[in-house]
Amino acid sequence: MASSDAPAPRRIALVRLSHLGDVVLALPLFHALRERFPRAELAWVVQREFAPLVAALPGLARTIHFDRRGGLRSWLELRRELAEFAPDLAIDAQGNLKSGFALACSGAARRVGLARADWREPLGRFALTESAAPAAGEHAFERTRALCHHFGVQSEPRRDPALSPDELRAGRDRVRAFELGRGDVLLQLSPARDIRSWPLEHCEELLAQLGREDRRVLALSGPAEEREGEELRARTEELAHVRHWVGQRGLRELAAFFAVAADSGVLYVGGDTGPTHLAAACGLPVTVLCGPHSHLRTGPWPIAGTGAHRAVRAAAQPACAPCLARTCTHSQGPVCMRDLDPSEVRMALASLRSA
Numbered sequence: 001m002a003s004s005d006a007p008a009p010r011r012i013a014l015v016r017l018s019h020l021g022d023v024v025l026a027l028p029l030f031h032a033l034r035e036r037f038p039r040a041e042l043a044w045v046v047q048r049e050f051a052p053l054v055a056a057l058p059g060l061a062r063t064i065h066f067d068r069r070g071g072l073r074s075w076l077e078l079r080r081e082l083a084e085f086a087p088d089l090a091i092d093a094q095g096n097l098k099s100g101f102a103l104a105c106s107g108a109a110r111r112v113g114l115a116r117a118d119w120r121e122p123l124g125r126f127a128l129t130e131s132a133a134p135a136a137g138e139h140a141f142e143r144t145r146a147l148c149h150h151f152g153v154q155s156e157p158r159r160d161p162a163l164s165p166d167e168l169r170a171g172r173d174r175v176r177a178f179e180l181g182r183g184d185v186l187l188q189l190s191p192a193r194d195i196r197s198w199p200l201e202h203c204e205e206l207l208a209q210l211g212r213e214d215r216r217v218l219a220l221s222g223p224a225e226e227r228e229g230e231e232l233r234a235r236t237e238e239l240a241h242v243r244h245w246v247g248q249r250g251l252r253e254l255a256a257f258f259a260v261a262a263d264s265g266v267l268y269v270g271g272d273t274g275p276t277h278l279a280a281a282c283g284l285p286v287t288v289l290c291g292p293h294s295h296l297r298t299g300p301w302p303i304a305g306t307g308a309h310r311a312v313r314a315a316a317q318p319a320c321a322p323c324l325a326r327t328c329t330h331s332q333g334p335v336c337m338r339d340l341d342p343s344e345v346r347m348a349l350a351s352l353r354s355a
Contacts, residue, residue, distance in 0.1 A: 006110060008037055009089035013082060015102045016093040017066055020251070021276025022140065023050045024281050025301065026093045027155050027161060029144050032153040033091075034059045043077070043085050045102055053251040053278075058162050065101035066102065079105045092128070092149060100124025105194050112150065116319045118143050141301040159281045161255050171256030175264055178243045182265030183353050186218040186258075186284070189232065192223040195327065195334045198289050200228060206269070206342040210342040210349075211241045218243045221276065223253075249295070251278070261287040267352055269345060271337075272298055280309065287312060287348045291336035294322040314339035 012033055016026040022048060033042060043062040044054045055063045059205055064081045067074040082105050090106035092099045092113035103111050103125035111127050115134040132150035135142035149158060163171075180186075187206065190197035203219065210217050219242060221229025229246035232285040238240045248254060255278055258268075261280045262283035270276040270286070272293045280300035285308040288299050295304045304311035314320075314336055320329075321336040328334045 009040050009087070009110070010096060011041045011043070011061075011085060011087040011089070012037065012065070013043045013045055013085065013087035013090040013106045013108060014093060015099050015106070017045065017099055017102065018047045018050060018068070018094075020050055020053070021272075021277035021298070022094065024159075024161075024274065024277040025144055027054075027281060028141075028157040028159050029091070029093055029147050030054070030060070031159075031162075032056060032151065032157040034146040036151050036153050040089075041334075043087065045082070046104075050251070053161060053255070056161075056164070056167075056252060061257075066108065075105065076102070078102060082106045082265060086112050091147065092124070093144065095119040095124065095143070097124040099126045103127040110338045112147070114146065118146070128251065136296050139144050139301065139303060140298055142182050143261075147170060158174065160259065161252065161278075161281070162315055163252065163256050163259055167252055167256040167344065168260060171258075171260035174253075174257045175260045175266075178216075178218050178245070178312040180216055180218060180243075180261060180266050184209055184266050184274065185218070185349060186261060186266060186268045186270075186279070187217055187219050188268065188270030188273070188279070189219060189225045189228045190271045190273055191220040192228060194271075194273075195292050195325070195339065196273060197225075197228075197334075198271060198290075198337055198340065200232055200235070202338075202340065203232055207236055207239060207242050209342060209346045212238055213346075213350075214241075218245060220245050220248060220275075220303070222248050228229055244351050252286070254278065255282055258284055267349055269349065276300055285309060287345060287352065289337070290323055291334060291340065292321060292323050292328065294324065297324070308352070308354060312340065312344050314341070315344070 041061040045064045048065040087108045089110045090108035094104045095114045111129045113128045132146040135146045226247035233244040259282040268279045268284040286300040287310045290313045
């Protein structure tokens with residue numbers, strides 16, 4: 001049945017389990033579904049660690065958690081919760097075998113997913129009853145857009161997490177406490193074990209360079225990179241222009257901080273990670289540090305170089321970059337990130353400041 005001919009659903013289950021950046025990129029689909037089917041109840045099926053970002057979305061009736069380490073028990077619990085919700089429409093916005101099984105667990109008569117070419121693991125398509133048209137480009141956001149179009153939403157839906165006035169008020173207090181303003185910089189750290197991580201000595205050098213430009217900088221680390229945050233704080237304790245937010249927890253708290261920082265003219269620097277996507281969705285101009293991954297596929301949206309965002313790569317890239325891999329096989333390790341000079345990042349920030 002074509003999407004335009006189908007009856008309006010009463011209950012919709014949106015399946016986007018992980019990761020943080022991909023959950024952020026699925027927010028426009030949630031907003032599009034709310035616009036297209038305002039009377040429908042909507043549930044989001046998501047891994048427990050990312051659920052706090054979506055649980056407070058206005059118009060979301062239910063968050064259904066999936067524990068990826070819970071084995072058979074997790075699948076049985078997922079099936080029970082979905083049966084209780086009883087969706088008549090389920091949408092797979094992820095496109096792999098795990099999400100395909102989650103879609104099958106929905107029990108929905110109508111099960112929609114991506115076009116075959118857009119699935120990472122096409123075997124997961126066994127649960128579909130219909131598919132969207134192929135994505136118009138290689139960026140991950142284009143797959144979300146294809147699903148929006150499938151349901152008749154042609155306009156560009158909002159991409160933010162729909163923060164409440166209270167959340168934004170807390171964000172304003174946090175930005176004020178860190179004394180951040182126009183032209184200042186947020187530097188998001190990454191765990192050293194991640195091949196997308198920029199070396200701490202480069203972060204330290206960038207902080208020193210930005211200090212010479214009279215910019216304040218906030219070095220930001222979450223639970224995964226708390227050790228790196230503590231180490232950088234110890235290295236830069238004598239730099240008066242540097243602030244630190246170490247071990248930050250709370251995805252909506254972070255989103256509110258990003259949204260207010262964006263309104264205050266603050267700039268963002270980070271690798272191709274979940275917080276970077278969240279920063280872009282909340283309006284921050286992003287300078288993304290690129291190495292093994294391609295900003296044309298998985299970087300901030302809109303694609304860096306086409307608007308407020310910038311992508312920076314090492315001047316001399318190894319032949320294997322971008323490799324799109326999660327582990328590095330280069331004989332000298334992730335040289336694509338180690339060779340990315342702080343001066344190149346500073347110049348990208350300068351171009352944003354003058355834009």
